[in-house]
Amino acid sequence: MASPPPLTLISATPSPFARMNRIVLKLKNIPFTLQNEIPWEKTTATPLYNPLEKLPILLFPDDRAPVYDSAHINEYLVAKYADWGPKLLTGDTDLDLRIRQIVVLSEGCLDAIVIANFECARAEGMQSGLWLERQNRKIDGAMRAFSDMVTKRRGEGKAFLVGEALSLADIAVVCCLGILEFAGVRVGWREKYGVLGEWWAGLEDLDVFRETRPVAFALREQVV
Structure with missing residues (x-):
């Protein structure tokens, strides 16, 4: 079966917030690409996807709305990709x-x-x-x-x-x-x-x- 189109994670190279999401994406073997930005600079695309102008932001290849805030992104990945890789929650x-x-x-x-x-x-x-x-x-x-x-x-x-x-x-x-x-x-x-x-x-x-x-x-x- 063909792999699904990759998700996009707007990240910043030193960001520990985005790092949490990158780890979950890798652990679950979810295809994704990184779009690295500096969110405080004028050229950042963050205002297009997050009204708070903060990273990380998860984008989709279809018409799903962007998901933002690192904790919420991980909750989204754990729920939506529950059958992919480790659960990362206990179920209790x-x-x-x-x-x-x-x-x-x-x-x-x-x-x-x-x-x-x-x-x-x-x-x-x-x-x-x-x-x-x-x-x-x-x-x-x-x-x-x-x-x-x-x-x-x-x-x-x-x-x-x-x-x-x-x-x-x-x-x-x-x-x-x-x-x-x-x-x-x-x-x-x-x-x-x-x-x-x-x-x-x-x-x-x-x-x-x-x-x-x-x-x-x-x-x-x-x-x-």
């Missing part, structure tokens, strides 16, 4: 709600990382120390929560955050920690959170994670 309502809560935590941490990065990019006299401290508290709080989760699960002899197999929760946390490592946001975090760092390194070394690691881009236009 309580466990799947737990998975979704971990995804929310991961995306909240990523949002704080992005906000903190742009705050630091402002001219020195324009930066808000209070606002930056707030974002840093979010990042550190999420890291402590990730560490507690992994330590508890490892103590129970479990390799994954929820259930018995890789899920959307593991993908979200690995991508969140991956951007910390890539950007050097918390130098020494792997030593500080030893169990978490070991768990992350084990998953990060799997092919699908290695193949989707972030790649830097250069901003050509002023953002803040």
Whole structure:
């Protein structure tokens, strides 16, 4: 049987949000092409498909409406391609709600990382120390929560955050920690959170994670 026409994922090369979707697409062997953009620049196509002008965005070769927000894209892929590759959810309502809560935590941490990065990019006299401290508290709080989760699960002899197999929760946390490592946001975090760092390194070394690691881009236009 012929493969279906590929989907298109509008992505940004360093984006941990789009990385979550790329991993799910690869795990499920869903044909797709990448359209890499810098969403803050004038030439981006994002306003054509997402009124919030944010990546990632999933496009279809037919007349289906675009799907946006990384968590929602993954929910879409898991539901629509349920029979393709790994399930990435457990099928148990309580466990799947737990998975979704971990995804929310991961995306909240990523949002704080992005906000903190742009705050630091402002001219020195324009930066808000209070606002930056707030974002840093979010990042550190999420890291402590990730560490507690992994330590508890490892103590129970479990390799994954929820259930018995890789899920959307593991993908979200690995991508969140991956951007910390890539950007050097918390130098020494792997030593500080030893169990978490070991768990992350084990998953990060799997092919699908290695193949989707972030790649830097250069901003050509002023953002803040």
